[in-house]
Amino acid sequence: MISTDDLNNREFSFERTDxxxxxxxxxxxTGIRLADSKDSMVYSRLARRVRALRLQSFAEYLSHLQTHPDEEQHFINALTTNLTSFFREPHHFDILKKYLLAHPQTKTIWCTASSTGEEPYSIAMVVAETYGRFDVPIKIIASDIDSQVLQKAQAGIYAIEKINSLAEQRKKQFFYKGKGSATGLVKVVPELQKMVEFRQINLLNAQWPLRGPIDIIFCRNVMIYFDKETQLTLLERMVKLLPAKGLYIAGHSETFNHASHLVKPAGHTTYYPNHSVR
Structure with missing residues (x-):
């Protein structure tokens, strides 16, 4: 919650009503619900926009937001969380490889929250390793609501520390090491970049610019930001895109015990569509 000390030390007026x-x-x-405890995060992230627009308070910024639709994307970009890493929750990538080996007819994988690209590129690495080549018959669609992180993802350039945990073979096969002015950076090899198609998608939009069937959906650590009603609505829409033997992969803190009419457990935070109830 907003404390008196915080208010006194802040550059811009930021009231509870703001x-x-x-x-x-x-x-x-976006359908995202912010907890009461996120007030400091909101201030620190949006203060940059208030400053950039040369406004004097959050009240002024909120008025600006109402009258300038082009500010909405900056607003969303500032407040959406983009915590990610290569092969985060590694057991999911073991599951992915097993699925690909058992279902050689797999055609499409959708990563619904690509952030700066680490997750979809991790998916692409597993696909390339499984097939033994980059030219594979699988389309990997990576989407995010944040236009800025999508630009970073498409560039495929990261601090070298980002790949410290990767096996040496993966580092050599999938990344170029920067030299000269690019020392300390790595870049995803073009062959891997071509495997991933990045798109800006707001999951709350009535229409998504993609069609089923989608064999595997990675929707990890996304649902936690939505209320139960929105979670069920989105999950139902995604399940409809999955074939009978499709796979839905959730985040470590996401469970769908309340959605047994839509999905059934396939393993640790992984689910099959429950088409039998239709």
Missing amino acids: FDSVRTRLYQL
Whole structure:
């Protein structure tokens, strides 16, 4: 919650009503519900926009947001969380490889929250390793609501520390090491980049620019930001895209015991579509 000390030390006026207005607008645009404890995060991230626009307070910024639709994307980009890493939750990538070996007819994989690209590139690495080549018959679609992180993902350039945990073979096969002015950076090899198609998608949009069937959906650590009603709505839409033997991969803190009419457990935080109830 906002403390008196915080208020006294802040560059811009930020009232409780401002925080509530931010939460309401973010929910309207993205379906994400911010907890009461996120007030400091909201201030620190949006203060940059207030400063950049040369406004004097959050009240002014919120008025600007209402009258300038082009500001909505900056607003969303500032507040959406983009925590990710290569091969985060590694057991999912073991499951992916086993699935690909058991289902050689797999055609499409959708990563619904690609962030800066580490997750979809990890998927692509597993696909390339499984097939033994880059030219594979599988389309990998990677989407995110944040336009800025998508630009970073498409560039495929990372601090070298990002790949420290990867096996040496993966480092050599999938990354170029920067030299000269690029020392300390690595770049995803073009062959891997070509395997991933990046798209900006707001999961709350009535229509998604993709069609089923989609064999595997990675939707990890996304649902936790939505209320139960929105979770069920999105899960139902995604399940409809999955074939009978499709696979839905969730995050480590996401469970769908309340959605047994839509999915059935396939392993640790992985699910099969429950088409039998239709």
